[in-house]
Amino acid sequence: MELSGKSVMVTGGASGLGAACVRLFSQSGARVLIADINSEGGQKLAQEIGAAARFVQTNVVDEASVQAALKEAQEAFGGLHVLVNCAGIGLAERTLGRHGPHSLEAFTRVIQVNLIGTFNALRLAAQLMSNNEPNTEGERGVIINTASVAAFDGQIGQAAYSASKGGIVGMTLPVARDLARNGIRVVTIAPGIFDTPLMAALPEPARVSLLQQAPFPPRLGKPEEYALLARHIVENPMLNGEVIRLDGAIRLPYLIR
Numbered sequence: 001m002e003l004s005g006k007s008v009m010v011t012g013g014a015s016g017l018g019a020a021c022v023r024l025f026s027q028s029g030a031r032v033l034i035a036d037i038n039s040e041g042g043q044k045l046a047q048e049i050g051a052a053a054r055f056v057q058t059n060v061v062d063e064a065s066v067q068a069a070l071k072e073a074q075e076a077f078g079g080l081h082v083l084v085n086c087a088g089i090g091l092a093e094r095t096l097g098r099h100g101p102h103s104l105e106a107f108t109r110v111i112q113v114n115l116i117g118t119f120n121a122l123r124l125a126a127q128l129m130s131n132n133e134p135n136t137e138g139e140r141g142v143i144i145n146t147a148s149v150a151a152f153d154g155q156i157g158q159a160a161y162s163a164s165k166g167g168i169v170g171m172t173l174p175v176a177r178d179l180a181r182n183g184i185r186v187v188t189i190a191p192g193i194f195d196t197p198l199m200a201a202l203p204e205p206a207r208v209s210l211l212q213q214a215p216f217p218p219r220l221g222k223p224e225e226y227a228l229l230a231r232h233i234v235e236n237p238m239l240n241g242e243v244i245r246l247d248g249a250i251r252l253p254y255l256i257r
């Protein structure tokens with residue numbers, strides 16, 4: 001699907017990987033709805049982009065909140081062709097720590113935002129996309145999810161985070177199969193380690209240690225590199241039902257030192 005003239009919603013679009021998609025997609029001629037819980041960052045980015053962008057404060061976990069964002073896409077842009085799911089949170093907590101077992105509340109929160117929030121946004125977006133006129137390939141929409149390499153090589157302290165990302169990996173194929181009859185493709189990106197505010201939460205020694213494990217290129221990924229792959233997924237109709245690692249060949253060690 002060609003991006004130019006299309007309507008895109010980016011959850012978590014106020015920061016990091018999502019913000020890079022907002023910038024690249026709007027430069028590519030799309031109109032972009034930034035759907036993020038962070039209103040300060042979202043409004044600032046929408047102002048930076050200008051007429052091609054809108055911000056709607058959105059909590060991906062909440063059905064009414066996502067519906068309100070989609071209503072804005074319908075009213076401001078005439079519908080929705082592409083959803084990029086980037087909203088997510090991190091957590092580091094051992095299953096059995098010094099002070100007792102993992103907090104069930106924290107585990108539930110990570111699953112809620114990362115996994116259920118992704119499904120909530122994609123199911124509601126798919127409904128809106130299904131109203132689109134198909135293009136010559138029969139495509140009505142494209143959905144891009146964000147997992148993590150932690151879905152495959154989760155580290156100590158990442159039970160909740162890895163479970164949430166593993167859930168996104170696991171639902172990619174069945175959701176793509178479900179939506180095939182609607183002409184909607186579904187692809188998940190599993191990033192390695194990217195230079196974003198989420199990553200900045202990691203203490204410097206841990207960052208250095210992780211970078212020493214990066215074969216090539218020996219650096220953090222740039223958010224623009226994530227956005228380049230997201231744009232390619234939109235443009236390439238053969239990509240569907242797949243999880244693509246974008247990681248410079250990194251394999252996470254079992255422990256961040």
Ligand SMILES: NC(=O)C1=CN([C@@H]2O[C@H](COP(=O)(O)OP(=O)(O)OC[C@H]3O[C@@H](n4cnc5c(N)ncnc54)[C@H](O)[C@@H]3O)[C@@H](O)[C@H]2O)C=CC1
Nearest residue numbers: 012015016017037038059060087088148191193194196198
């Ligand atoms: N930065 C990295 O190295 C990697 C990031 N990821 C994943 O990529 C995605 C984007 O991460 P980054 O850009 O690095 O993080 P980030 O922290 O820069 O951006 C995440 C955005 O999600 C928003 N958000 C959080 N909870 C939300 C909610 N309930 N509803 C709506 N928005 C919400 C935040 O306000 C923030 O703007 C996340 O799902 C993360 O797990 C995966 C692998 C590596």
Ligand SMILES: C[C@]12CC(=O)[C@H]3[C@@H](CCC4=CC(=O)CC[C@@]43C)[C@@H]1CC[C@@H]2C(=O)C=O
Nearest residue numbers: 090091092148149150191192198199201202
């Ligand atoms: C999620 C990821 C790996 C992590 O677990 C960390 C997170 C950045 C914030 C963190 C700070 C900590 O003190 C503990 C670990 C963590 C939750 C990292 C951002 C990207 C990493 C990832 O998903 C890799 O694929």
